[in-house]
Amino acid sequence: MWPDDFAERYRKLGYWTGQTLFELLTDSDHLAVGDLSYRRLRDRSLRLAAGLNHSGVRRGDRVVVQLPNVTEYFEVIFALFRLGALPVFALPAHRASEIGYFCSHTAAVAFITEHAELAAAAGDARVILIGDLAAIDGDPDTLPPGPNPSDLAFLQLSGGSTGLPKLIPRTHDDYLYSVRESAAICGLTPDSVYLAVLPVAHNFTMSSPGVLGVFHAGGRVVLAPQPDPATVFPLIARERVTITAVVPPIAHLWLDSVSLATDLSSLEVLQVGGAKLADSVAERVRPVLGSQLQQVFGMAEGLVNYTRLDDPDDVVLHTQGRPISPDDEVLIVDDDDRPVPDGTVGHLLTRGPYTIRGYWNAEEHNRTAFTADGFYRTGDLVRRRPDGYLVVEGRAKDQINRGGEKIAAEEVENHLLTHPAVHDVAVVAVPDPYLGERTCAYVVARAGTTAPKLSEVRTYLRERGLAEYKIPDRVRVLDTFPVTGVGKVSRRELRAALRAGAR
Numbered sequence: 001m002w003p004d005d006f007a008e009r010y011r012k013l014g015y016w017t018g019q020t021l022f023e024l025l026t027d028s029d030h031l032a033v034g035d036l037s038y039r040r041l042r043d044r045s046l047r048l049a050a051g052l053n054h055s056g057v058r059r060g061d062r063v064v065v066q067l068p069n070v071t072e073y074f075e076v077i078f079a080l081f082r083l084g085a086l087p088v089f090a091l092p093a094h095r096a097s098e099i100g101y102f103c104s105h106t107a108a109v110a111f112i113t114e115h116a117e118l119a120a121a122a123g124d125a126r127v128i129l130i131g132d133l134a135a136i137d138g139d140p141d142t143l144p145p146g147p148n149p150s151d152l153a154f155l156q157l158s159g160g161s162t163g164l165p166k167l168i169p170r171t172h173d174d175y176l177y178s179v180r181e182s183a184a185i186c187g188l189t190p191d192s193v194y195l196a197v198l199p200v201a202h203n204f205t206m207s208s209p210g211v212l213g214v215f216h217a218g219g220r221v222v223l224a225p226q227p228d229p230a231t232v233f234p235l236i237a238r239e240r241v242t243i244t245a246v247v248p249p250i251a252h253l254w255l256d257s258v259s260l261a262t263d264l265s266s267l268e269v270l271q272v273g274g275a276k277l278a279d280s281v282a283e284r285v286r287p288v289l290g291s292q293l294q295q296v297f298g299m300a301e302g303l304v305n306y307t308r309l310d311d312p313d314d315v316v317l318h319t320q321g322r323p324i325s326p327d328d329e330v331l332i333v334d335d336d337d338r339p340v341p342d343g344t345v346g347h348l349l350t351r352g353p354y355t356i357r358g359y360w361n362a363e364e365h366n367r368t369a370f371t372a373d374g375f376y377r378t379g380d381l382v383r384r385r386p387d388g389y390l391v392v393e394g395r396a397k398d399q400i401n402r403g404g405e406k407i408a409a410e411e412v413e414n415h416l417l418t419h420p421a422v423h424d425v426a427v428v429a430v431p432d433p434y435l436g437e438r439t440c441a442y443v444v445a446r447a448g449t450t451a452p453k454l455s456e457v458r459t460y461l462r463e464r465g466l467a468e469y470k471i472p473d474r475v476r477v478l479d480t481f482p483v484t485g486v487g488k489v490s491r492r493e494l495r496a497a498l499r500a501g502a503r
């Protein structure tokens with residue numbers, strides 16, 4: 001993790017305060033989430049922690065958690081935080097392929113899910129279905145000491161650009177710092193009511209300021225089972241929601257559906273992030289919803305940028321914000337790692353008090369994903385304005401951003417390469433007016449076979465247990481792949497060439 005001199009500095013500056021995430025729960029009778037008060041959530045999490053501990057879950061153990069937006073999710077994560085066991089945050093959309101990998105790669109002791117059909121993928125991990133949780137109960141007085149604040153708190157998933165997803169190790173200290181500062185930047189108070197629309201395990205919903213930011217402020221979380229206007233608008237009206245966070249396509253959909261709304265007058269702030277928000281959508285937020293727009297450009301690896309609530313329109317509408325911390329170091333460099341002047345587009349590198357110094361157990365990958373002096377190579381192409389605000393201009397990583405859902409091209413390619421009729425494949429992003437990007441698989445058929453059609457590709461990948469959002473939207477068949485200069489192209493270059501051609 002961080003070198004000692006950095007850690008010492010971050011402590012001295014008061015960023016790392018020596019608390020653990022479990023300490024976010026107080027004994028207040030104010031509602032925390034759903035119908036659970038802070039006190040009840042705390043008591044229930046302690047009993048669950050004791051029960052899990054009794055059945056063998058220990059400090060440092062990994063537990064893959066895959067739950068939808070329900071109150072049990074909170075009981076589980078706070079129980080694990082109390083024990084010092086590490087939740088591995090899977091998304092509800094993940095299927096056997098991803099779950100199997102998370103369980104085996106982390107040697108997880110348990111897998112907590114609502115999907116009984118994924119049990120077989122868990123391997124040696126004990127499967128705990130959501131309905132079984134209520135019966136796991138123990139005496140909190142039997143609990144062993146909890147984790148240290150500098151210990152890992154959980155493993156978050158990276159959007160990924162390689163064949164297998166990388167895991168992001170976050171500590172109690174570093175995560176709490178980003179949570180506290182985010183809550184302040186977003187003006188959260190005990191009167192805040194936050195609607196969790198995106199999956200609660202995503203970094204945006206969890207900590208930017210997310211559900212944990214709300215708990216820090218003593219506010220209330222309301223859970224949306226789905227993001228569609230028919231579900232969400234009545235919830236906003238009934239619960240007097242003050243702030244929520246969405247990806248651009250959901251913002252777009254809400255704006256187009258506002259005639260269905262009864263009363264959105266409580267909604268003070270609409271946060272939009274996860275993918276680039278088009279100016280044309282940004283400009284409609286205040287006139288149509290009556291809410292302040294806040295752009296959020298963040299990453300599970302750490303760095304989060306926000307437009308501030310009192311920023312002028314020019315900043316809020318046309319930038320992706322500025323970093324949380326005065327000690328977020330932002331470098332914008334050319335292809336040879338030389339800094340470029342403000343206003344010039346370059347690669348964004350960053351390091352700071354809540355940005356990881358390496359992925360979990362991925363030494364080889366870390367050598368290229370981080371610089372020698374510990375900067376994370378985000379893979380994003382940005383421009384810095386003279387006022388310090390960042391504008392996202394594109395991406396250098398082999399990733400598709402499908403409306404905020406991240407897809408590693410290589411991961412999908414590796415699955416398709418196992419198909420008997422596929423000789424070669426390159427998966428690229430194609431522009432889409434609604435999602436920003438969709439996925440196209442360019443396929444070369446194996447000699448003597450016919451390349452699989454879209455429907456076959458989709459069925460094949462589903463059967464391999466790949467999450468639905470990673471399944472290509474289009475398939476294009478080519479006789480051969482274009483080759484450059486020396487003849488042999490890496491798939492990386494090929495993806496770039498096809499991406500350029502697809503636009």
Ligand code: OOB
Pocket residue numbers: 157158159203204208272273274275276277295296297298299300301304320378380392395401406
């Ligand atoms: C958030 O986190 P991740 O880890 O799912 O994805 C991070 C990547 C960034 O590197 C960037 O490529 C893209 O998502 N991204 C944006 C963006 N916000 C994220 N690209 C353009 N404009 C934006 N506003 O997506 C995430 C984590 C915390 C808060 C918000 C988003």
